[in-house]
Amino acid sequence: MSKQDYYEILGVDRNSNDRDIKKAFRRQAMKYHPDRNPDDETAEEKFKELNEAYEVLSDAQKKAAYDQYGHAGVDPNMRGGGFDGGFSDVFGDVFGDIFGGGGGGRRSSVQRGADLRYTMELSLEEAVRGVEKTIKVPTLVPCEPCDGTGAKKGTSAKTCGTCGGVGQVRMQQGFFSVQQTCPTCRGEGKVISDPCNSCHGQGRVEKTKTLSVKIPAGVDTGDRIRLSGEGEAGGHGGPAGDLYVQVSVREHAIFERDGRHLYCEVPISFIDAALGGELEVPTLDGRVKLKVPSETQTGKLFRLRGKGVAPVRGGGAGDLMVKVVVETPVSLNSRQKELLREFQEATKDGQKKHSPKRHSFFDSVKKFFED
Ligand SMILES: [Zn+2]
Ligand SMILES: [Zn+2]
Numbered sequence: 001m002s003k004q005d006y007y008e009i010l011g012v013d014r015n016s017n018d019r020d021i022k023k024a025f026r027r028q029a030m031k032y033h034p035d036r037n038p039d040d041e042t043a044e045e046k047f048k049e050l051n052e053a054y055e056v057l058s059d060a061q062k063k064a065a066y067d068q069y070g071h072a073g074v075d076p077n078m079r080g081g082g083f084d085g086g087f088s089d090v091f092g093d094v095f096g097d098i099f100g101g102g103g104g105g106r107r108s109s110v111q112r113g114a115d116l117r118y119t120m121e122l123s124l125e126e127a128v129r130g131v132e133k134t135i136k137v138p139t140l141v142p143c144e145p146c147d148g149t150g151a152k153k154g155t156s157a158k159t160c161g162t163c164g165g166v167g168q169v170r171m172q173q174g175f176f177s178v179q180q181t182c183p184t185c186r187g188e189g190k191v192i193s194d195p196c197n198s199c200h201g202q203g204r205v206e207k208t209k210t211l212s213v214k215i216p217a218g219v220d221t222g223d224r225i226r227l228s229g230e231g232e233a234g235g236h237g238g239p240a241g242d243l244y245v246q247v248s249v250r251e252h253a254i255f256e257r258d259g260r261h262l263y264c265e266v267p268i269s270f271i272d273a274a275l276g277g278e279l280e281v282p283t284l285d286g287r288v289k290l291k292v293p294s295e296t297q298t299g300k301l302f303r304l305r306g307k308g309v310a311p312v313r314g315g316g317a318g319d320l321m322v323k324v325v326v327e328t329p330v331s332l333n334s335r336q337k338e339l340l341r342e343f344q345e346a347t348k349d350g351q352k353k354h355s356p357k358r359h360s361f362f363d364s365v366k367k368f369f370e371d
Contacts, residue, residue, distance in 0.1 A: 003071050006053035014067070018058065025054040048175045113140065113204075113232035113241035120245050122215065124252040128284055128309050130217030137211060137243065140204040140232040146196035148237045150203035155194040157236075160185035188236070204233045213245055218312035220257070223247045254282055260318025261308045267327045268292065281322050283307045290322060298326035 007014055010024045029050050030036070037043035056062045056074045066074045118137055142148030151157050159165040163182035167189040170177050181187040195201030211230060219225075224244045231241025249257070256263045266281050276294030280287050283304065290302055301321050308318025332340070352359045 004049065006057055006066060009049050009053040010057065021054070021057050025050060025058070029054075051175065111235035111238045113234040113238065115241040116231045116243045118243060118245050119248055120213070120215070121248050121250055122219070123250055124255060124257060125284060126215065127219050127247065127249045128217065130219075131215045133213050133215060135211050135213055135245070136208050137230075138206065138208050139230075139243075141207045141209065142233045142237070143196060143199035143203055143205045145198045146203065148203045148233065150196055150199060150201040150236065151192045152194040152196050155192075157190040157192045160189055160191050163189065165189040190236070203236050211243070215245075215247070216312050218310050219247045219249075220259075220312070221247060221249045223312065255284070255320075257309060259309075260311050260315070262318070262320045263323065264320065265323045265325050266290075268296070268298075268324045270326050270328065272296075273298070273324070273326045279324070281320075283320055292324065296324060298324065300324050 007016075010021060010028065012020055012024045016024070029047065032043045032047040032050060034044055034047060037047075056066050062074050116137060116139060118135060120133065120135065122131065143150070145153060149157060160167075160182060162184035163169050167182050167185060167187040168179050169182045171180050182189075185191050192201045196203075199205050209230070211227065213225065213227065215225065224246050227243040227245065229240045230243035233240050254264050262284070264282065266279060268279060272279065272292060273296045274294065276296070277292055279290045279292050281290045281302075281304070284307070288304065288307075290304070292302075301323050304320040304322060306317045307320035310317040329336075347354045
């Protein structure tokens with residue numbers, strides 16, 4: 001099989017300089033790259049040819065040999081070790097910024113442990129005042145007998161012979177040389193020939209850790225508290241991850257919280273609402289008296305300053321907003337009903353005066369239907 005000229009493959013003339021050759025290769029290789037032409041054998045073949053041509057023409061020594069002896073000077077079947085290694089580097093050099101591959105430097109076998117998340121439910125009071133809680137977290141901790149190394153006491157992990165401790169190996173797949181995770185050590189770079197019995201070479205064991213967590217006053221749903229180094233133990237003596245305690249505040253029977261402010265509803269009798277009076281209202285610190293003026297309408301908000309929540313991120317305490325809701329009396333006996341009818345009679349002619357809202361409302365309704 002006669003081979004096509006390398007210069008022709010790249011589409012450059014014999015006097016082209018390095019930059020032109022690289023540019024030509026890059027342009028063509030982009031076009032025929034297997035990633036862009038899946039399952040296209042012609043493109044794959046073309047791509048291999050391009051690589052071969054570039055491999056030779058981008059190397060001054062090989063280029064000189066090719067220029068002088070043609071294909072015989074650079075017979076790919078006679079490739080030495082340097083050729084293989086060189087290919088991957090060239091590949092990385094040209095494609096590193098496009099396809100994000102190639103490099104893969106020496107990786108450390110030490111791994112940081114995973115972060116953990118723990119959702120902590122708090123009552124509103126606990127969230128507002130702060131609390132110290134004991135939690136149990138299932139996690140991975142360093143194995144004690146082997147000190148987290150995974151190797152039986154008195155022995156130690158050895159550098160992997162397959163990859164020389166790099167954790168990656170080059171595999172030849174047809175024309176391509178690809179970098180893969182070392183199958184012997186699974187990328188760790190080390191092999192344990194005599195694994196620890198307790199952790200089976202993992203260096204970590206599962207354990208439910210009991211921790212005391214201080215929750216600062218003023219936290220709210222969605223806040224996170226980071227416990228540095230309380231996550232999973234790292235692999236092979238690596239640093240531990242962090243534990244994030246996620247706060248979730250339960251609904252409260254009386255109060256509703258909105259940031260710094262608390263809200264609650266307090267029922268009031270229609271008599272207290274009309275005549276005014278003193279209402280006992282709840283706060284997080286106990287009951288307080290609230291003076292309700294006469295002629296208080298239902299739904300009116302009373303603000304109790306400073307009876308809200310001091311947020312965890314600082315700033316003063318918010319307010320407690322008390323909404324009074326007039327309660328219509330129920331289960332009245334005949335005497336009570338009689339009194340109300342009497343009252344009704346007494347205010348019958350003064351609707352405009354005693355119930356101005358109702359009066360103006362029905363005025364508007366009347367006008368609405370007349371127009
Ligand atoms: Zn290895
Ligand atoms: Zn162990």
